[in-house]
Amino acid sequence: MKWLRKKRVLLVLFLGFTLLVFLNTQWLTLFYPIYYKEEIRYHAGKNHIDPFVVAAIIQVESKYKPDKESRKGALGLMQIMPDTAKWVMDKKKLKGITFESISHEPNMNIEIGTWYLNYLSEQFDGNMFAVIAAYNAGPANVKSWLKNGRWDGSLETSKNIPFGETRHYVQRVAHYYKQYTQIYKAF
Template sequence: MKWLRKKRVLLLLFIGFTAILFLSTNWMSWFYPIHYKTEIRKHSLTYDMDPFLVAAIIKVETNYKTGRESKKGALGLMQLMPDTAKWALQKAKLPDVSLDELKKEPSANIELGTWYLSSLSKQFDGNRTAVIAAYNAGPGNVQRWLSEGSWDGTEAAVKNIPIGETRHYVQRVIYYYEQYTEIYSEF
């Protein structure tokens, strides 16, 4: 009989804890955390970008793990390609930042990645889906797809993106973007 009481107590504790967890407004943030909030917020404000988009890009690129370098040579949290990073460093007027810093320093990488997203946003007239695709496949590819009509740049037509890796990338970034905007009322 004692074992039955213990089971009931444990069950009630579990139910109580679960109820508290699910009634909490922030419980989903345990499953979808955003790291480097201060840096993301700061650089998003500076470059007029949606911080949730920056966070979603970082989540998909590296899952917030610093020091990453891809097989293709992409650097840091936001996985900037070296040639793109060199170009962006000149255009953004951040001459004191090295490629090595972009790999190791989260704030420098987030700043340059956010600047680059802002540049893409201007190039694609704020079309978030095209910006995400361009971040992955390059703006030249996205411009070509749009001008040829193989993709219209909308989220509804993501399935028409000619490169499977980019199609999947856009879907993943949008997924995390939607999770973050639903979970976090503000950044």
């Protein structure tokens, strides 16, 4: 009998602990971390982009690995294509910046990536899902899909995005965005 009572007490303690853990969202930060918060906050604010969108894009693009380079040649945390990086550097009149710094310096990579997101946001009237799709597939493709009615620019109809990679990308970024906003509340 004593043995059975001890098991019940242990079970109640375990269930109480488990309930406490699940009611406290802080433990979720272990599964959904955000690194480079200061850089993201600064550049997202400067470029009028929701920092949670930037964090979600970085998570999907590179899992916060600043030295990541894709098979297609995309560089750094935000996986910026070299041609896009060069174009942004010309537009922003950034001198003396190398592809090496874009690839290995999180601050520079986030600066260029958030500026480009702002540029896309202006093109798509702030439609976050169209911006995310354009960040992956290019603005010309997304404009074409929206114009010819293949996709209406919403998450609910993201299954209509013609490129499987972009469809999956938009859904993953939206998932991380939702998780981040629920876990962190404020950036």
